[in-house]
Amino acid sequence: MTTQTLNAAILGASGYTGAETIRLLAHHANVRVGAITANAQAGRSLGDLFPHLHPFADRTLVKAEDVNWDGVDVAFGCLPHGASEELLGELPAHVTVIDLSADFRFRDPSAYATVYGRSHLHPEKTRNAVYGLTEFARAELAKKPDIIACPGCYPTATLLAIKPLVEAGVVSPRDIIVDAKSGVSGAGRGLKEGNLFCETAEGLHAYSVGNHRHAPEIEQELSHASGAPVLVNFTPHLVPMTRGELVTCHVKLANGATVDDVRATLEQRYADEAFIKLAPKGASPDTRWVRGSNLCILAVFPDRIPGRVIVVGVIDNLVKGSGGQAIQNMNVAFGLPESQGLTMEPLFP
Incomplete structure (x- = not known):
């Protein structure tokens, strides 16, 4: 200790x-x-x-x-x-x-x-700088770099869901669609008309359609994983809740892989991870399952379209998508137990 x-x-x-x-x-x-x-x-x-x-x-x-x-x-x-x-x-x-x-x-x-x-x-x-998606950057983080760049909240959830699949070659890097939804805290605390209660309550809308700044960040990391340029169709939505983020990733199977292969790839990649969990088969993750915690919960579903698969991921945008991941990176960089300060259970209800 x-x-x-x-x-x-x-x-x-x-x-x-x-x-x-x-x-x-x-x-x-x-x-x-x-x-x-x-x-x-x-x-x-x-x-x-x-x-x-x-x-x-x-x-x-x-x-x-x-x-x-x-x-x-x-x-x-x-x-x-x-x-x-x-x-x-x-x-x-x-x-x-x-x-x-x-x-x-x-x-x-x-x-x-x-x-x-x-x-x-x-x-x-x-x-x-080291791109601090902790589960994929430990070797670089352990060298205590001068600057650790924490990923954005959307890239965190998206990359945890599909980066292992691109690396393993079980999905195509050329046909990726990400439908993302986030609570209003993701827009920050600054006073903006679009974030006022009456502007967000009881409604749901897409924003930065076709040009969100997190898309190139996701593409950078997936391109690095695949060894070739990757483009992602990414569309975020603002949900009238305080915190929480859900990404639904639609991808095409590759190299003869099946839906079971996709799930097995994620299970194997994250078997020893403290903060990445797979939901039981058939269960669809809810942002309430991770609220206030550093957890990311993933699920895999077959698409009704043959040859495709859907991967769903949920995080708390302010914890795993922000401050929690930053602390996780600090722990690795300074040789501390990686889960130190981050073992709290989610808040529910």
């Missing part, structure tokens, strides 16, 4: 991602939460913004520029894209950066520029 204690800074604590990361770290035996920043809210207490974070309610929020980085081991970047690269790319070399924004997810800086409409300020850093 390790007695190592890490000093963690939380950058951008006024949003849901920052708050959830703090909530999870409160139960981590090997982490002390140090500086907590929120530039626009500097001088206020964290409890003013998030009364539920009782252990840290009296902590004063500071500006990132006022953080003393001496003694800080790890920085969780919970900032919007653009703001992350400006700050995190300039931190002292001794600080391990775990970025929850999109700023370091693309290995090719030109891809980032295409998707996010701005040139990357630190192209070499994004080339060398």
Whole structure:
């Protein structure tokens, strides 16, 4: 049992991602939460913004520029894209950066520029960052890289569902359709008309149809897995619930594989994983099964169209799709038990 204690800074604590990361770290035996920043809210207490974070309610929020980085081991970047690269790319070399924004997810800086409409300020850093889909990146994470880029919530759920299948060659990488649905917290805490209660309650709609920013991220990772360029038909939908995410992946069987082969591939790949589970045959996962937890639950179904299969996955977008995966990556990078601080059961009902 390790007695190592890490000093963690939380950058951008006024949003849901920052708050959830703090909530999870409160139960981590090997982490002390140090500086907590929120530039626009500097001088206020964290409890003013998030009364539920009782252990840290009296902590004063500071500006990132006022953080003393001496003694800080790890920085969780919970900032919007653009703001992350400006700050995190300039931190002292001794600080391990775990970025929850999109700023370091693309290995090719030109891809980032295409998707996010701005040139990357630190192209070499994004080339060398580790894409932190934990279950597929342990060897790289164990080297304690300078920057760990946590995947987006949609890519996390989608890749956990179908990346092993592409790697194993049991599905075609050329005919992938992903229907995704997320709770409103995935859009962040910023005040936007489209996220107001009266705009989202009792309704369901697709958004960013045909051009969502997570599609190229998914394609990057599946292309790497298949060894050839992959395109994904990806359509997200906003669901009137607080948190939770469900992806329904429609794929074509390949190389003579059957639906049973697909399930067996996932069972074998995730047999020893603490956070990836397969639902019983015939059971369709519900986002309530993972609410508040770091779990991902998958299920495999035959399609009525011959030669096709459907894989369903659910995660909590704020935990496995955000703060939980970030902490899981930290645990691996610093040689801590991977499940440390993340063993809570889902909340139900």
